[in-house]
Amino acid sequence: MKRIPHDTSGEPAPNPLRVLTLEDLRRRTSRKWRAYPADVLPLWVAEMDVPLAGPVVRAVTDALALGDTGYCTGTAYAEALAAFAHKRWGWDGLAVERTAIVPDVMTGVVEMLKLVTGPGDPVVVSTPVYPPFFEFVEHMDRRVLQAPLGADLRLDRGTLAEAFQQAVAGGRRAAYLLCSPQNPTGTVHTADELAAVAALADRYGVRVVADEIHAPLLAGGVLFVPYLSVPGGENGLSLMSATKGWNLAGIKAALAIAGPAAAADLARLPEEVADGPSHVGVIAHTAALRDGTGWLDALLAGLDDNRRLLADLLAEHLPAISYRPGQATYLAWLDCRALGLGDDPAQVFLDRGRVALSSGTPFGTGGAGHARLNLATSPELVAEGVRRMAAAVG
Template sequence: MTSIPHDTPGEPDPLRALGLERLRCRTSMKWRTYPEDVLPLWVAEMDVPLAEPVVRAVTEALALGDTGYPAGTAYAEALAAFAAKRWNWDGIAVERTAIVPDVMLGVVEMLKLVTGPGDPVIVNSPVYPPFYQFITHMDRRVVEAPLGAGLRLDLDPLADTFRNVTAGQGRAAYLLCSPHNPTGTVHTAAELAAVADLAERYGVRVVADEIHAPLVAPGVTFVPYLSVPGAERGLSLMSASKGWNLAGLKAALALAGPGAAADLARLPEEVSHGPSHLGVIAHTAALNDGTGWLDALLASLDAGRSLLTALLAEHVPAIRPCPAEATYLAWLDCRALGLGDDPAEAFLDRGRVALSSGLPFGTGGAGHVRLNLATSPEILTEAVRRMAATVA
């Protein structure tokens, strides 16, 4: 198994490295969707420079003209080593992995392996909007099993949902978001083991989107779904994309539990043509050599969560943030503000700050917004000032 170097001490804070003027030079979706007077804290892009090992690896590949098609198992080996060190999990078998273009396209391919047209796919709302879009586009049926108290998995209603969708002996899948987007909830080992037990009892296949796995708060433990008892027939998607801000360098890995190896083996060969070779190089470098950068980021994100909570309490106390354990996203309950079902619209129109509307996240999203806090303290402070001005 490939070894990961010790974390580099004294890494600079990635979220304090770039000012607003420099960030506005970017041409990505975050910075080009809205006019320049709008402060964008919506889509999941971080305001960071890339980790130096990633820049070096991609630059060397470009210098070599190494821009062909991806090959080999270096990415899977790097993830296996990262998982062993980070999560104390030795369960990634390289032979039960496959490179896919990105996590959502990987989710689609995994669902195609275990369901057919018209079959139900269960999701825990409020949840990442593309879950609804991709499931519907692939001619599957979305069934919601909303999160329960504390925005955690609600196992009794989940069991009822599993029972209902399989009553006719049809196929069904459960698309698990872990850690959960938008709430930042990190599912416990006990919760995931209970999910695995329910899935086996009712014959529901679990596909876990674990893209935010590297982004847990200090003191919080991420538990890979495939590591819990009973998850042998599960499938998972993982990537360095969110942890190291590599969304534009497309690559992800599909992982199969021992009981799902035959399913993964049926993945069409052409799916492996979609990932970017440069993406694979970048993600591999991040996992192998970018852990010091990641740790600096995690410390800064933790400070950002505390800052956001303090700013809201001082300036807009009617907004209630969900206590997040992971991701760089904040789920904000704005219902007490009287801005209707879509407060993001008011924050944009009157405050000139762009947040993600809660409505596309499904049941439980009305009256909420999602805020991307992966930015500098100065930008975060200005965003809350604008939000407060909206309701002043």
């Protein structure tokens, strides 16, 4: 069934991906639009080519007009997320008293890992996965242990079991940094898969920290299952945010959430961590979750259209590229190995076609020969991106 978007007034909301022109976008000063020369079409980093949701703009504008730019406090963000989780995912287990505001998801990931592991301890990740997982974990003096996804781009239980067993060998503490939904593949882990993760984590004594930042960005008909909601997930820790769903990377804020059995761990979070989040960011994220769902639904409908469009364009112009439309996120994981462009096809597309995608190699095992394309733009720019890619190998 096609998703029918509505704004808060009940009227159909316009597709945010069709509002801004290329001229509008090139006025932006953010990383996506300034990292490359003006002749390059940027379809890489996780920024969306959209205007912000009206409720977010109003909330931030009102705060600035009032000079409400001090330090953040209160539970409004957590309450808004709990209400959103109930309505969108049918999850009533997000207890406000088991949350903490953190500056952003990756800072929260670091702080959660510090609570359950020590220096030199291993952190298991399922690859290909978001490159900062490697960078942040190694910077905090932990060791990354890769447990690659299966050929179907889903969690491989046997591989995970082997990785968990290796991680705890010698009596070390260990954690599993779960990406859910998975970036870059767009895979949404099922309740059964997540319950299997929890069972394995319990068996081997591995603590699970879940990055669930892409959870609001689901394809039509797909159900997101919070890790903390599955049997055995009670001692897990999760990070959630409105950042990706509403394009709020520039006004950061996130929430750390503990399962019932992990409340004591979260209570040990250093007080100074709570000084890092932006008060204006918290205001923006709260408004998005509470009042921006009509805008989100319009975005999701547009992303569904763009996934179908990309599949059709690749089939017509670049049939050697293998693409499975993701169940979530606005990212497309492209298997370009049949093109014979080497480990980094994104570099070829950039050099010869002047279109910037994300290289697959930094995503770990399974990334070589792949590229990640950002679908969160207008259909016209998706088509232009494929045209440039085809020209690069033609």
